[in-house]
Amino acid sequence: MARTESKMLELGTPAPAFHLPDPSTGRQVSLDDFPDARGYVIAFICNHCPFVQLIRHEFARFGRTYTDKGLAVIAINANDVENYPEDSPEKMQDEARRFGYTFPYLFDETQAVARAYDAACTPDFYLFDADRRLFYRGQFDASRPGSDIPVTGEDLRAAADALLAGQPAPQEQKPSLGCNIKWKE
Numbered sequence: 802m803a804r805t806e807s808k809m810l811e812l813g814t815p816a817p818a819f820h821l822p823d824p825s826t827g828r829q830v831s832l833d834d835f836p837d838a839r840g841y842v843i844a845f846i847c848n849h850c851p852f853v854q855l856i857r858h859e860f861a862r863f864g865r866t867y868t869d870k871g872l873a874v875i876a877i878n879a880n881d882v883e884n885y886p887e888d889s890p891e892k893m894q895d896e897a898r899r900f901g902y903t904f905p906y907l908f909d910e911t912q913a914v915a916r917a918y919d920a921a922c923t924p925d926f927y928l929f930d931a932d933r934r935l936f937y938r939g940q941f942d943a944s945r946p947g948s949d950i951p952v953t954g955e956d957l958r959a960a961a962d963a964l965l966a967g968q969p970a971p972q973e974q975k976p977s978l979g980c981n982i983k984w985k986e
Contacts, residue, residue: 805922805981809938812970816841816933817917821877821907824890825897830905835873838931840964842867842874842957845915845925845982846906848896849880849887851946852979853923857900859952860924860941864904867961874904879915880923880983888983915982922979928960936964939974 820831832841844860846853853860864874880888890908897906909915918927928937937960944950960971 804978807925807938807940807977808919808921809974809976810919810927810935812935812938814935816843816927816929816935817914819877819907819909819914819917821909821914822890823905823907824893825902825906828905830875830907832873832875832933837871838873839871840873840931840936840961841927841929841933842872842961843918843927843929844874844876845879845918845920845923846876847878847880847885847888847923847980847983848892849885850923850980855944855946856924856941856952856954857896859954861901861903863941863954863957864902868904870961870965872961872965876902876904876906877909877914877920878906879909879912879920881912881985882910883985885983912982912985920982922977922981924979925977925982926957928957928964930964936960936970937974938977940977943975945978 944952
């Protein structure tokens with residue numbers, strides 16, 4: 802299990818645009834599909850990574866809670882599925898259904914979107930404000946596989962709560978840690 806930190810894109814960076822397929826619905830999804838969003842959570846995840854497997858139940862709960870509060874929550878899988886078939890679009894559908902993802906779980910086959918976001922690991926989280934400017938990037942919480950730290954999503958929740966309350970971004974933002982994105986050769 803390779804442990805890779807997120808790259809911590811500069812705060813204020815505009816959200817790169819994308820149009821990606823959602824294997825569960827067959828629809829193309831973009832940020833423009835959420836015109837009334839109070840903010841945008843973009844999460845780079847996959848099916849097979851132990852770091853994602855640890856948090857997926859709580860991330861699904863986060864998605865339900867914060868979608869109801871006005872955030873657009875979008876997950877993206879950019880892994881090379883030729884070498885990691887457990888991350889294939891068909892398996893993504895199973896994952897979304899099994900863990901109750903109520904948000905789009907998109908497939909970035911060309912990996913262009915992951916590169917545009919400078920994503921490095923799974924999970925890798927970005928929170929943009931309503932103007933699509935980066936407000937938070939970093940860890941879901943301090944839990945890690947093999948640690949006794951409970952999965953709560955406290956870091957991302959605190960940032961989302963601050964954004965929704967019109968407060969400044971958290972000063973301390975810790976990089977996410979996870980498996981490296983499986984780039985194509």
